[in-house]
Amino acid sequence: MNSESPDVRITSLRPGAGRPLLVVDFNEFTARTTLSAVLAQSDVERPVLRLDAVNGPTMVADRSLVELAEACAAELRRRGQSPEAVLGYCSAAPLALHIVDRLEAAGSPRPRLILVEPTWMTPELVRADVAALQEKLAGAPVDGYHGELSVPAIAARLQEALAGKLRADELPEDEIEFCVPHLTDRYRSWFRFLLGTLDAPLPAGLLPDAVVIGEDGGRFPHPSWPAEVVRVERLPLPTGSVLGDAGTGALLTRLLAQPSAAGVFSVVGPPAAGDGARMTDLLERSFADHPDELAVSDERESLTYRELEERARAVAVRLRELGVGPDAPVALLAERSAALAVAIVAVLLADGAYLPLDPTWPAARVEYVLEQAAPRALLCDPKAAPAAGSCPQVPVLALDGAALDGAALDGAVPRAGAGAVGAPSARGAEDGDLAYVIYTSGSTGRPKGVGVPHRGLVNRLRWMQERFPIGVGDAVLQKTPYTFDVSVWEFLWPLSAGARLVMARPDGHRDPEYLAETIRRESISVVHFVPSMLDLFLACVEPRSCPSLRHVFASGEALSPGTANRFLAGHDAPLHNLYGPTEASIDVTHWTCRNPEPGTTVPIGRPIRGVGLSVRDEAGRPVAAGEIGELYLGGVCLARGYLGQPELTATSFAPDVDGSGERLYRTGDLVRLGEDGVVEFHGRRDHQVKIRGLRIELGEIESVAREHPAVAAAVAVARREESGDPRLVLYLTPELDAGTAVAVRRHLASRLPEQCVPSAVVPLAALPLTANGKCDRAALPAPTYTGLGRGATRRRKAPTPK
16 A cells, blocks of 8 residues: 555535435536436435546556545545445446445445446446557557556547447537547546456455446446346436436435345344354353352352352253253243352253243243243242142252252153254254243233244353453342343353352342442442333432442333433443343343433444344335334344244244345334434334324333423323223323423423323322333323313322332
């Protein structure tokens, strides 16, 4: 690379909003053949920047394409610009592709690339011109041409060719006579550049999204552009320039408005490692590296990594004797304790998949899961044993692998039932084997078991360690109920990194004062909160009273800017907003909150390593940037599916409708993907309700309510009254005085359409919470309607959290 950076001349053609279009322009000859003029007549409401690749000092012969592209990307970054699309004439395609490559390397979301081919200036024509000129140029090879030896001959020949093509394009003769004499310098620069770049290697893997050609034009040739991938748009021109057609502007408008497979409706995180690692590999490395460091503790005992390994391996041996191996579930039924952590590690060391059961579940639910999942064994503590009911078909052991009193192992025969995902085999363990199975609520009223493989879990934990490294000296608080998938990283991230896992006491996750005291006493570095619980925590802790915290994570519900800003104002640790369904290895996007968060929502951010996401309409087609659609997920994060429910698995995990065959998961979540690649959450598709025939998005009501400075949290529901008619009810925290309640009501009426204004607004001291810390919508109190009319506000006290 030359020591002197190439100069780049980028000029703005017109003002606008949003990310700009970048035009790589070699062919600005007449009004009819100017791409900038075509764009100026299009409906693309964005600024247009033109890289003048002819008139500017960019076409110095000894400067490479990559140098020029780097200079262009640097100039755009200096201006704070990140183009949404790069448009290039066919002759400028190599430069345009390298610009896309340089911008992507600089961290910008990958721009779309649309190539426009003026049919009178195709590469074939240039190659023919070069061949015809070779005899006149003393037989010098093409690679030796830089324009110095043959400028007069080249200019004469190209002027002749240009005049002929413009005549074929039916340009008036007086315009031809005016234009052609002025083109010598432009052609000299263009031809000099083209000779050096026509056959230059292009960045590997980069494809244009569309090539626009005329009927008589040849498609821009490159052997790595498969016809089924690169879209070709033809204009019905018998001859002449594509740019001379009146429909080109409309065509470009359509292409730029349509998201593309590589464009703004989808974003992809950095690639996964793909080395076949399993969770056991991460644990065993940690055992070897930190044998004498504290690994896990509760209020009764502490274990070093050596002690953890010894106890877990002993249980793993017992499990293997019962037939546990790859893809074999092992159920766990226990309260939170260090012994529970040992049991989870033991199942993984036995190559099984751990299946958590909640001791507070009704006996019928526990029995259903055991029947449906058909685990090879059940590990439980004595306190939780009664919750297992009568399970003669499942061997029941204590958490340490011993038989429980009264548990007859001899008569318990492990079996493979309808829910089994494959009996243990003699094959070696693989990263596609199940690591854990978590049951979530199903729309049929029966829970469904989500089976997550090692590759997704390892990818998720590796990303977290790369992004937020922890190690010896750090402590992670395990407080999430272990039937909620956030608990998976709480257990296994610290144990795979040499940090200390601190087990909160059973039910301690419900007590914010206990949590604050534990964070201080144990010098906790990392903690997770569901946003509803974070609100309660902030209400009872003094600012900066937990100085040991290094990272605080929130997920499970929408995090409001109000909650985020209250935390950031009172604590020094960063707050990270995570998002992910159980079906996608815990979390798939991340966002580190700004201080303060300025918008009406906190973004869920960008995809983590190994995750691809896209936003689609109801038919599975991509929506444009900025539009709300359903979030689809792909990549290494995806679960294998639902145990024993192949039809549901096939419906939820389906091949992409674009024909690529990529397996995608439909989340049911509504999101907006911005042009900067950042995702915003906008509620659940199943939270859309219809009232009097009008579709209403409950998330929109909640978002508008949270914009009011007096509102900390908001939950909207459609309650069916005795009359059978549904009514919108909005629940708010904290409790409000009468004047503030009226102000909130007016705020809603000023921002929402009439059908979205709640019939009642119910302030609560706190929202009722489920065992997982999410808002318990079923426990929200019924409103009291009065003669005050639609939207009457009543104060209600919050029920005691479950």
